[in-house]
Structure formats: C-alpha cells, structure tokens
Amino acid sequence: MSSIPYIVEERPDTGLNNSKLGVWIFLASEVMLFGGLFSAYVFLRLAAPEGDFDYWGAKLNVPMATFNTMLLITSSVTMVMSWASLKLKQFDKYKMYLGITILCALGFLFVKYFEYTGKFHHGIYPSSSTFMGIYFTLTGLHVLHIIGGLVVLIYLWTRQADKMWEENPDLLANRIEVTGLYWHFVDLVWIFLFPILYLL
C-alpha cells in the first residue's frame, strides 16, 4: 500500500511537510469563520440600544471564565511540552503532559457546562437578548472546537500512540505538532472571546 507523501518529511518546494501546511490553511479558514462572528458581534453591539450589552454582559460569571482562561493556557503549555518530550524521546513524559492537557480540556467543558446550566436555570437562553444570542453562538462554536480537539487528544493518548511510537516515532511527533497547532488556535480564540464577552 502506498502512503501519502510528505506527511513527515519536508517537501522540497515549500520546505514544509503537507500535514503542517494543511493545518495552517485550515486554521486560516477558521480565522475567517470566527472573524465573521466577531464582525457580527461588532455590528450587533453598534446597533444595540445603549446599555443593553452592559446589562446582559453583567450576568456572565467572570471568575468562572477567568478560571477557564487559566485552564486553556495551562493546556496550551502542556500540549507544547508533550511535543518537546517526544523530541527528547521521553515517551512517559509525553503521556503525562498530554494527560494533563486532556484533563484541562475536560475541566474547561465541566466549567462551561455549569455556566450554561446556570444561565438556563435563571431562564436565560440565546433567545433572551441579542447579547445572549451572540454569546451562546460564539462560546458554543468554541466549545464544539474544544470537543473536536479533545477527541483527537484522547486518540493520541491511547494505545494507538504507544503503537505509533514503536513503529514510527517521527510520525507521532508530527501528529502531535499539528494537533498542537489546532489546540493553540482554540486557546487563541478564547484569549479574544474572554475580554470581549465577559469584561467589556
């Protein structure tokens, strides 16, 4: 069976492997996806009655969101440390750092679950106001990205990773690198969502 070329080794013309180039192009499209929604946020805020966004924004839980920001930052550093561990051929440390990344992602979802259910409990839904509509859309899309990333992270933490490490360690390191790019992007989106939705 022939394998896909240049998924680990660099292509001579781009100087990159196709996996990394593909993920960066995907992330560029993601910037436009979230960019469209950020643009919608600006549009809605400009058109909203004065004080409307402040009133509804004050109903969000800043300490919970700050804690979630710290969780995502921690998961980003442990993600990159897991890649560095593979480069240093320390597979046990790789598993430990990736395990912490997975726990941070689960923690983020856990906190978000309490945030959402707290809102629903108080009768606040996406239909309650324009602010809540864009809040649930932006954070909901972000949560979907977290869940998607989490599925890949768990896969790369299972016995499949052990097998890949034995058979082709460079391939595993490459997969962790491109998964990391995606994960850092998810962190990057949250870095902007946090102040715009919770603090302004």
Place this chain on the structure above:
Amino acid sequence: MDIFIPNIVLTLGQIMSNNSDHSIEHHIQTYIRVFIALGVLTVITVAVSYLEVSFIEAFFLAITIASIKGSLVLGFFMHLISERAAIIWILVATTVAFIILMFIPLISLTDSTGMY
C-alpha cells in the same frame, strides 16, 4: 519577495527551528516563561476591566492585552517566529481578509434605511 524581520526575531527563530536536544531544552525554558507571562497578562486583563474608563478606552486596553497574549501563543507555542515563508504569507493574506471582514459593519453606517 523577502519580508523584513528584525535580527532578534531571526536569532530567536533560528534557536526555535533547531530541534537538537539542547535546543529543545532551551525551548522548554521559553515555554515556561511564556506560560507565566500569559498567566500574568490574564490577571492584568481582569484587573483593568475594573478601571473607571470609557468603553473605547476599555476596548483598546482589552484588545491590546489580548493581542500581546495572542502574539506570544502564535510566536512561541505555534513556533511562528521560526516558520517558513509559505506559512507567513498564508497568514498575511488571512490577516488582510480578517481586517476587511472586521470593517464590513462600518458599511452599515451608510445605510439610509429608516431615515426617510
């Protein structure tokens, strides 16, 4: 076409693109420093939100701090400071498109619906 990049960034980029064991250990120290910086900047973001300033000033402060944090993640965790030109150009094109997208709402200011 070459992009102008300051020497200090080039030097950091050369260190980051070198994947020898010694270099990776150097990376790890950098990651920890960036992690601490991100944590401190998060605390600052929350702290400045309590300042009694106008919305425009608060918006400018929040976006400036978020941009610094974003640059740290992009530059060091995503290794952009040592990345190939192909990726830099993809991101330059994306940034231009993103800026255009962010300014599209301004077109609404020329909308005369409801003015008659």
